[in-house]
Structure formats: C-alpha cells, structure tokens
Amino acid sequence: MHQTEIHLAPGVPDIGALWATSFEDLMGLGGALVGEQRGCVVRETPRQKVLRLPLPGTSDDGARPGEAPRGAGTGWIFLTRYGAGRLAECLAARLSQPRSSSFAARQWNLLCHLRKHGVGTPELLAMGEVTRPLFSKRSFLVTRALDSMQPLPEWLARHPAPLARRRAGRAIGLTLARIHSAGVHLPNLKATHLFLASASVAESPVEGDSLQGDALQGDALQGDALQGNTCAAQQIAARLPKKSAHPGKFRRLPEVSLASARGARIDSALSPSTQLDSLRQLFISLEAALQPSPREAYGVFLLALGRRLSRPERRRLWNQLTSSGAMKLTP
Known part of the structure; x- marks a missing residue:
C-alpha cells in the first residue's frame, strides 16, 4: 500500500479545517465531503476534477445552524483532484522546472515561485499526493477562491x-x-x-x-x-x-x-x-x-x-x- 503526504499552509491547523479526516476524503475516495453539498463541480475531465465549496462556518442561505469555523477562516475554496495524466504531461512536470512529484505539487511550486516574485495568486491552503518513486498519479490542491475579484x-x-x-x-x-x-x-x-x-x-x-530583502523563506527551488x-x-x-x-x-x-x-x-x-x-x-x-x-x-x-x-x-x-x-x- 502506497503512503500519502499532505502539506498544509501555516494558517490551516489540520485537514479537519477542510472538512476532511484523511487523504482519501480530499481525493473523493471516501465519499463526498460535507461541504460538497453546498458546492459545485466547476470542471471535470478524465484527468482532473475541480470543485468549488465553502470552508466550515461560511454563511449563505444554505448554512446549517451552529456550524463554526475550524481554524482556516471562512470563505470559498477550490479543491482540484488530479488523476493520471498523459506520459508527456507527467514527464514535463517531473523533468522541467519546477521539477515536481505530482501535478498538484507542480502547481504549488509554480504559485509559490510567482508569489515570491510579487505576483498575486490564489492563496495556497493544502496539497497532498500518493508518494511514488517517479511521479504520483493521484494528488490534490486546495486554494482559496478569488471571490473579491x-x-x-x-x-x-x-x-x-x-x-x-x-x-x-x-x-x-x-x-x-x-x-x-x-x-x-x-x-x-x-x-x-x-x-x-x-x-x-x-x-x-x-x-x-x-x-530580495523581503523574500519568502524556504521557497528557493531545490531539485x-x-x-x-x-x-x-x-x-x-x-x-x-x-x-x-x-x-x-x-x-x-x-x-x-x-x-x-x-x-x-x-x-x-x-x-x-x-x-x-x-x-x-x-x-x-x-x-x-x-x-x-x-x-x-x-x-x-x-x-x-x-x-x-x-x-x-x-x-x-x-x-x-x-x-x-x-x-x-x-x-
């Protein structure tokens, strides 16, 4: 059985703040997340599925009474689930900069690099992947929606x-x-x-x-x-x-x-x-x-x-x- 890894942004205390209890929940392998009942599928292809859903505690007409935030704030997020891509896509993500172990890690690395250089991007909240020697066939990325734009x-x-x-x-x-x-x-x-x-x-x-004087620490490309x-x-x-x-x-x-x-x-x-x-x-x-x-x-x-x-x-x-x-x- 393959191991999994989940990386959380500093403002996210645990995956419970994203409605989940496990990697499988965020990949949709354990059934729908609670938040998906109020969300929608934005895009779906054989290799990718993008969902828009609220964080716990986000209020709208369908909010349940007593629902409270779980540490990641409120608002809407995008959850992107990546499957196995074409061989050329996997090789490009693995061998070209930023060299990454999954499609989700590739996006995380690119957005971090852009933010380090002063380019506005969606706020990164979480990334997870199934660990593989060469390239992961299953991964997810969670970003905050740009709802004010x-x-x-x-x-x-x-x-x-x-x-x-x-x-x-x-x-x-x-x-x-x-x-x-x-x-x-x-x-x-x-x-x-x-x-x-x-x-x-x-x-x-x-x-x-x-x-350069205010560069983000820990973001330099390293392999x-x-x-x-x-x-x-x-x-x-x-x-x-x-x-x-x-x-x-x-x-x-x-x-x-x-x-x-x-x-x-x-x-x-x-x-x-x-x-x-x-x-x-x-x-x-x-x-x-x-x-x-x-x-x-x-x-x-x-x-x-x-x-x-x-x-x-x-x-x-x-x-x-x-x-x-x-x-x-x-x-």
Missing part, C-alpha cells in the same frame, strides 16, 4: 471608462513584467486567468519587484522538493514597494492576480519572443468588444517586455505582435 473580461465590461481601462492595462503590464522577471512562461495565458479587484495597490517599478509553505500566508499587495520610483506619476492601480498557471514552466533564459507569445495569447482571448485600442495594447506591451529592449528590437516585436492573424493594431 473579477476575471479580466468581466472587470472590463464593468469599468468601460478610458481612465479605468488605462489603469487596468498598466497594472496588467506590470504583472506580466514580474512574471517574466520570475522566468515563468505561460503558454496558455488567457484573459480569464487574470483577475482584477476594484481595490487599488500602489504602482511600483519593475526594477523594485524582486523583493524536485515541494516548496516551503510560508508563501501561502503572505498578502502580496502588502509586500510590494510602497513608493514609486517616479513620484510625479504615482497612481492607484487595480490589484491583479493570476488565477491559473496551467502549463507554465520556469526558464531563467526566456527570450523576448517567448514572452511575446503570452501577450499575444492574452490579447487574442479577449472578445472583439473588449479588445484593447492600439494605444492601450502598446502601453501593456511596453511595460510587459518593451522597456528593456533596444528601439529596433522593440519595433520588430511590436510589428510581430500586430501582424498576427487575430490582431490588426498599429501604434
């Missing part, structure tokens, strides 16, 4: 004013710059993967986003080991630099979080062309009514990857971006 398309539809769109574009550009600075490639980036909140955070220069749990309890906005390097241009920008790192990998030598692919995928995924104007798109482009390039290289990449079949923009 909206997907980018929904946010843009609710905030059509030009000033709001410009500030959103600037916040997204800075977020993409931090992602690129962290060496993370997002080949499947879509507009629905970026969540924005109306609450604002101070604008900060990319050069000051490495947070294929699961990264430290300390990142789960951090509030990214509180850790960003409080002052802009350009006081005259200080603004309040929407908070941005990356909801999914599916298919991502860490590569310290990301080329500008590879970074451009993520930006292209983001723009293409927006419906026509929400597509950025040429000026808005160029502003995001400059912040995301253009400012550190020479003028000829910047022009070449911009032309490459605008000449793609799904985009017809001119600066």
Whole structure:
C-alpha cells in the first residue's frame, strides 16, 4: 500500500479545517465531503476534477445552524483532484522546472515561485499526493477562491471608462513584467486567468519587484522538493514597494492576480519572443468588444517586455505582435 503526504499552509491547523479526516476524503475516495453539498463541480475531465465549496462556518442561505469555523477562516475554496495524466504531461512536470512529484505539487511550486516574485495568486491552503518513486498519479490542491475579484473580461465590461481601462492595462503590464522577471512562461495565458479587484495597490517599478530583502523563506527551488509553505500566508499587495520610483506619476492601480498557471514552466533564459507569445495569447482571448485600442495594447506591451529592449528590437516585436492573424493594431 502506497503512503500519502499532505502539506498544509501555516494558517490551516489540520485537514479537519477542510472538512476532511484523511487523504482519501480530499481525493473523493471516501465519499463526498460535507461541504460538497453546498458546492459545485466547476470542471471535470478524465484527468482532473475541480470543485468549488465553502470552508466550515461560511454563511449563505444554505448554512446549517451552529456550524463554526475550524481554524482556516471562512470563505470559498477550490479543491482540484488530479488523476493520471498523459506520459508527456507527467514527464514535463517531473523533468522541467519546477521539477515536481505530482501535478498538484507542480502547481504549488509554480504559485509559490510567482508569489515570491510579487505576483498575486490564489492563496495556497493544502496539497497532498500518493508518494511514488517517479511521479504520483493521484494528488490534490486546495486554494482559496478569488471571490473579491473579477476575471479580466468581466472587470472590463464593468469599468468601460478610458481612465479605468488605462489603469487596468498598466497594472496588467506590470504583472506580466514580474512574471517574466520570475522566468515563468505561460503558454496558455488567457484573459480569464487574470483577475482584477476594484481595490487599488500602489504602482511600483519593475526594477523594485524582486523583493530580495523581503523574500519568502524556504521557497528557493531545490531539485524536485515541494516548496516551503510560508508563501501561502503572505498578502502580496502588502509586500510590494510602497513608493514609486517616479513620484510625479504615482497612481492607484487595480490589484491583479493570476488565477491559473496551467502549463507554465520556469526558464531563467526566456527570450523576448517567448514572452511575446503570452501577450499575444492574452490579447487574442479577449472578445472583439473588449479588445484593447492600439494605444492601450502598446502601453501593456511596453511595460510587459518593451522597456528593456533596444528601439529596433522593440519595433520588430511590436510589428510581430500586430501582424498576427487575430490582431490588426498599429501604434
């Protein structure tokens, strides 16, 4: 019989705070969790099942009288159960950075790495896997839902004013710059993967986003080991630099979080062309009514990857971006 491992974030006292008594409960092998009665299945494929359910003590119209929190706070969570993937997917998760022993550990490591570099992500609560010599065929990941935020398309539809769109574009550009600075490639980036909140955070220069003086402990990549749990309890906005390097241009920008790192990998030598692919995928995924104007798109482009390039290289990449079949923009 194979052993199992469960890793909990500092703010989660035990798996009872997640309705469970065992690894099997969280994998759905021992029947449905109590919280599933009030939740729903968000996505289900032969290799993955994602459920949205409340933490104990979360109130809504269906809350049972006397229900109390169990130490992890209240609110809604996502429970992702991973099964056996394709051989190519398993090899990629095992052999490319961050090398991980399961699909759940891969997501945990990627999100921890991004949070360490100042990128907002869902709060990590728990991860578990069946221990295997090479790669686990069963694992789960629990994250807190971004309920106070909206997907980018929904946010843009609710905030059509030009000033709001410009500030959103600037916040997204800075977020993409931090992602690129962290060496993370997002080949499947879509507009629905970026969540924005109306609450604002101070604008900060990319050069000051490495947070080396305030780095999370225990998160550095070490082989294929699961990264430290300390990142789960951090509030990214509180850790960003409080002052802009350009006081005259200080603004309040929407908070941005990356909801999914599916298919991502860490590569310290990301080329500008590879970074451009993520930006292209983001723009293409927006419906026509929400597509950025040429000026808005160029502003995001400059912040995301253009400012550190020479003028000829910047022009070449911009032309490459605008000449793609799904985009017809001119600066």
